[in-house]
Amino acid sequence: MKIGNVEVKVSIVAIAVFVIFTIFLIVASLSSPEVRSQLIWLVPALFMLLVIPTALNYMSRSQYANIAPVYEAEAxxxxxxxxxxxxxxxxxxxxxxxxxxxxxxxxxxxxxxxxxxxxxxxxxxxxxxxxxxxxxxxxxxxxxxxxxxxxxxxxxxxxxxxxxxxx
Amino acid sequence: MAVSDNPEQEKQAEELSHRWLEYAVPLLSFGGALLAFIILVTSIPLDFRISILGCVLASWVLAYLAWIRPRKDIVALTTPLYSFIFIAIPTDVFSSMVLEVLYAASLTILLVRLKYRFGTTASMAYRLKELAAPLKTYVARTSGSCQGISPESGHCAAVIFVRFAEGNYGEAARESGTAAGQLEGAGTSSCLTRAFKIVREHAALLDKSLPRPQTFLTFSPEDADLLAKPVSDSVEKDPEFYSTLDNALLLLFSAAWNTSEKDRTHLLACEAFAQKLMSPA
Incomplete structure (x- = not known):
């Protein structure tokens, strides 16, 4: 996935966490009406499990891209x-x-x-x-x-x- | 702690204290488990949690033994943290005893791993101002040839060696050029002068990240006895180029060590680098 000029990579760990919690959420919401009533914030929270690592990866990669020319010049x-x-x-x-x-x-x-x-x-x-x-x-x-x-x-x-x- | 007059004696004393600390790890941890067992079977009016202290103390001893080694073992270093988690978990006397036995066994395995995978403890060399082999042997071998070198030149050699180790190649090139000029100005054209010139050439190239030139400075064949490593007779130029630099730097180290005693602390701080230069690669 590319954001601006930065190629963002989400780790397999973040994807695995997202998948596991999605399964948990589906099972819990099927078995409990109480959980279904909370889906309005549980679903966005679930997606945050993907959004936060992606945002962190974007930020770190754009920082690294900025400082790389300094290192190329000085190292x-x-x-x-x-x-x-x-x-x-x-x-x-x-x-x-x-x-x-x-x-x-x-x-x-x-x-x-x-x-x-x-x-x-x-x-x-x-x-x-x-x-x-x-x-x-x-x-x-x-x-x-x-x-x-x-x-x-x-x-x-x-x-x-x-x-x-x-x- | 006062440094004794006999470095060898003090070294032995420290080795002995380290050995006792190594024994303390299984003794304290299994001792704690044994205490938990005694509390369990005899029902003596003693809080069983006191037995956990054996594992906590053993963890700190293990972490100390890991800390004093030149290569740090992060697993052994973090054992005190685990021992606190150990205390924080409320449990009954039987579970605590089982946990302590398992923990004591883990600490003992970590101790064995520390000894065999992370080498011996950092020698007292730094405090006793003593080098380790093979650098020590080389410095001793060349000490006779360093007798004619002035303490000023020795100091210059120390400064240049330290600057080079720090990666301040521009400074190392300038100072070695000045030192070589001074020695030549005084009418001395020794192996040390050549070493200064070689270091200047390499430092100037490194400062500008330039590749190996087609022709470069080398030691003369009659200097061979003073060099730490044999001069490469390979057809390839790279090994010769790099071993010439290693030899020049080691010669500066030896000259500095043998003639400028006040710089030995700085040289000891760079000893690991000098030992690396002694390696054949």
Whole structure:
């Protein structure tokens, strides 16, 4: 679904929640007249289960789209090996192969990117523009952060990930 | 805590205290479950909820053991939170005992996982101003060659290494250019001067995100003994280019460590980066 220039993706979790509660609502309204009398607000509330994640996804993706050019201009291209704890907060660009993809179904994908010098976790807090898969060669723009906000090994908070060569 | 005169002795003492803390996790948690069992079978006039404290304390000990490791285990770190949820749920003495046994078993499994998957505790190195192997071995190996280096050059090497680690490549390039110029101006043309020049070249390229040039600076063959990693003899230029940078940075680290003692705290803060540079890739 496209809103303006932003491609909005609703996660499978949000859809599953919507479907489950729709089933609950149908069953409850068939079996209870009290529930039927409340449908005037239950049905809009049910749709909010889809609208809210969609709105959040739209907002985060439009924010990411706005800041991506800043990162493209400022990030330094580094080998993964050079990324360390002293670089927390620095914008960086890395190139590498996608070795693993996690949590894509939650619209919060996490990638393990490797180059010849090492590998690093790349976390994204929204859905990416492109569908990135294992073995894709990608470039990543993002900021070096701690894995657990204030502690943990350095990882990249990804702002932009895109394929640079077909696998 | 006062730092003793004997670092090795203090390190052993700390390792011992960590070992006791590791024993404390199953002892406290299963101890709490045992207390709940005693309360259940003997009907002694004691509030059974006191037995939950064993699991709560064990959770905090486990979280502490996770915290002091360089690699953090988020599961072990959040166990105190679960222990509070444990307290908050009102239950009877039998259910509480069963829950405590299961919780104690979970904590013990997490402790084993912590030990084997998240490595040993952060050594006392930082506090004791001591490096870990293999960096320690390299720094010791090159200490003799660093004797002729002035503390000022050592300080410059420390600043440049730290700037490079921080990703301040522009600054690192400028300062290494200045340091190389000063050493050459003083008539010194050493391996360290070459290292400064190599770091300047790489930092300038990184600052502008430029690719590897066709020709680049390398160490001379007679410097091989001072280098941390063997120079790549591959036909490909990339491994040679990158291992030259790693060697140059490690040489700066060693020079700084051996000649500028006041900078050791800053160097220790970047030790993980230096250890990464020591890796073969």
């Amino acid at each position: 330094k291209t580094v080998r993964i090996k050079l990324i360390n704890e002293s670089m927390i907060g620095k914008p960086v660009r890395i190139e590498g192969v996608v070795e693993r993809v996690y949590y894509q179904w939650m619209n919060r994908p996490q990638y393990l990117i490797a180059d010849r010098s090492g590998s690093i976790s790349v976390k994204m807090f929204t859905s990416p523009d492109e569908d990135v898969k294992v073995n894709d060669i990608v470039e990543v723009f993002g900021q070096v952060i701690h894995r657990y906000m204030i502690t943990g090994d350095p990882v990249i908070n990804c702002v932009l990930i895109r394929k640079i060569k077909k696998s």
